Amino acid sequence: MPDTVDALVPFSPDRPKTRLSDTLDPEERRAFAEAMLSDVLAALGGAGFEPRLLTTEPTGRDVPETVDDRPLTEAVNAALDAHDAGPDSPLAVVMADLALATPRALARLRGTVGASGGDGAVAADGAGAADVAIAPGRGGGTNALLVRHPEFRVDYHGASYLDHLRVARDIGASVREVDSRRLATDIDERADLTEVLLAGDGAARDWLVDAGFGLDAGGGRVSVERLRK
Amino acid sequence: MPDTVDALVPFSPDRPKTRLSDTLDPEERRAFAEAMLSDVLAALGGAGFEPRLLTTEPTGRDVPETVDDRPLTEAVNAALDAHDAGPDSPLAVVMADLALATPRALARLRGTVGASGGDGAVAADGAGAADVAIAPGRGGGTNALLVRHPEFRVDYHGASYLDHLRVARDIGASVREVDSRRLATDIDERADLTEVLLAGDGAARDWLVDAGFGLDAGGGRVSVERLRK
Numbered sequence: 274m275p276d277t278v279d280a281l282v283p284f285s286p287d288r289p290k291t292r293l294s295d296t297l298d299p300e301e302r303r304a305f306a307e308a309m310l311s312d313v314l315a316a317l318g319g320a321g322f323e324p325r326l327l328t329t330e331p332t333g334r335d336v337p338e339t340v341d342d343r344p345l346t347e348a349v350n351a352a353l354d355a356h357d358a359g360p361d362s363p364l365a366v367v368m369a370d371l372a373l374a375t376p377r378a379l380a381r382l383r384g385t386v387g388a389s390g391g392d393g394a395v396a397a398d399g400a401g402a403a404d405v406a407i408a409p410g411r412g413g414g415t416n417a418l419l420v421r422h423p424e425f426r427v428d429y430h431g432a433s434y435l436d437h438l439r440v441a442r443d444i445g446a447s448v449r450e451v452d453s454r455r456l457a458t459d460i461d462e463r464a465d466l467t468e469v470l471l472a473g474d475g476a477a478r479d480w481l482v483d484a485g486f487g488l489d490a491g492g493g494r495v496s497v498e499r500l501r502k
Numbered sequence: 503m504p505d506t507v508d509a510l511v512p513f514s515p516d517r518p519k520t521r522l523s524d525t526l527d528p529e530e531r532r533a534f535a536e537a538m539l540s541d542v543l544a545a546l547g548g549a550g551f552e553p554r555l556l557t558t559e560p561t562g563r564d565v566p567e568t569v570d571d572r573p574l575t576e577a578v579n580a581a582l583d584a585h586d587a588g589p590d591s592p593l594a595v596v597m598a599d600l601a602l603a604t605p606r607a608l609a610r611l612r613g614t615v616g617a618s619g620g621d622g623a624v625a626a627d628g629a630g631a632a633d634v635a636i637a638p639g640r641g642g643g644t645n646a647l648l649v650r651h652p653e654f655r656v657d658y659h660g661a662s663y664l665d666h667l668r669v670a671r672d673i674g675a676s677v678r679e680v681d682s683r684r685l686a687t688d689i690d691e692r693a694d695l696t697e698v699l700l701a702g703d704g705a706a707r708d709w710l711v712d713a714g715f716g717l718d719a720g721g722g723r724v725s726v727e728r729l730r731k
Contacts, residue, residue, distance in 0.1 A: 413724040468641075495642040
């Protein structure tokens with residue numbers, strides 16, 4: 274494993290978080306998406322990754338970026354084609370809306386925490402050496418990947434976690450599951466904002482608080498409420 | 503840390519999973535809750551825990567049990583009173599509806615995976631030695647606890663994760679966060695069944711499949727559908 278690992282962060286400044294449109298207006302969604310991206314980039318840096326944006330349009334950020342306006346799956350696969358991932362040249366793909374991500378959680382994606390990563394192994398072989406590490410998201414998504422196999426390609430449609438297990442099996446790649454609540458929590462819907470307020474500690478949480486959001490612990494499971502706008 | 507660790511599993515056979523009443527009838531909810539309990543007990547055993555049921559009425563299972571029909575918080579605190587938890591006599595409290603729990607995820611609750619548990623530390627001290635380990639659930643709940651401090655008591659109302667951090671601070675107890683998607687996923691609502699079908703591999707998943715449930719990957723996030731009854 275090299276000292277730093279390249280990490281691709283797909284980002285769509287032009288289509289920010291449409292499933293939050295019942296809660297935030299377009300300008301707010303864009304600002305909130307930017308705040309989450311800042312948190313993810315900071316957490317990646319803290320875990321020894323070198324992040325690179327894969328963005329649908331230029332962002333003006335002080336981070337290396339590739340502009341590619343194709344759909345997510347095609348753009349990521351083009352980057353995998355170009356990278357030629359292997360044990361000495363892994364490539365991570367980490368979603369930009371993982372507002373709870375911490376350096377520690379992302380270090381588990383790298384496999385640099387604990388003797389063998391400390392995670393559930395899909396394949397029975399040594400976890401740290403797996404060809405593909407996957408942090409599944411709620412609803413069957415793939416929130417973060419670490420690819421060390423040159424033939425692995427992504428398919429983000431539908432239950433991508435199951436698809437990625439299948440892809441790995443087809444090419445004979447071993448898989449390690451990264452069992453992390455923080456990496457499993459992508460922020461798509463209003464209910465997800467609760468998680469940011471409960472467990473976030475970065476720019477996204479600050480943005481929500483500044484925008485007037487707070488926790489409503491009135492009944493049963495905690496929810497989010499907007500106290501002012 | 504002793505070889506085996508006592509684990510209390512609260513269970514209410516008389517009030518099974520009411521938030522699934524839009525999806526399952528009372529008898530089905532009871533059977534599904536029993537299947538999840540079986541999975542949790544098996545996973546605990548696989549992680550070196552000695553489970554004991556804390557149940558509102560006798561279950562007839564071949565597992566040690568304490569019958570206590572008081573509300574959850576009072577019943578668990580009575581058990582903590584009686585146990586007098588400490589570094590050499592820890593007590594775990596693990597919810598009965600963690601249908602994705604695996605021995606590996608629960609070993610992280612014990613702190614026996616990796617050099618220091620491999621988890622995010624709330625306190626900065628050595629993770630394996632924390633007085634209280636907490637696996638938070640979605641919506642601020644506390645899905646699993648490992649208590650090594652005699653004064654720690656629970657409060658399961660509202661955002662119990664935040665309450666438990668506060669309780670620990672008040673008694674000067676160090677806290678370790680167990681960052682696990684599998685332990686964070688308690689099965690309460692219809693949408694949660696998707697997670698069981700995606701990532702479960704025990705009695706609860708089998709029960710759902712036998713009852714006619716399958717995955718619907720039609721649009722966007724995967725959901726659950728009942729194909730037959």
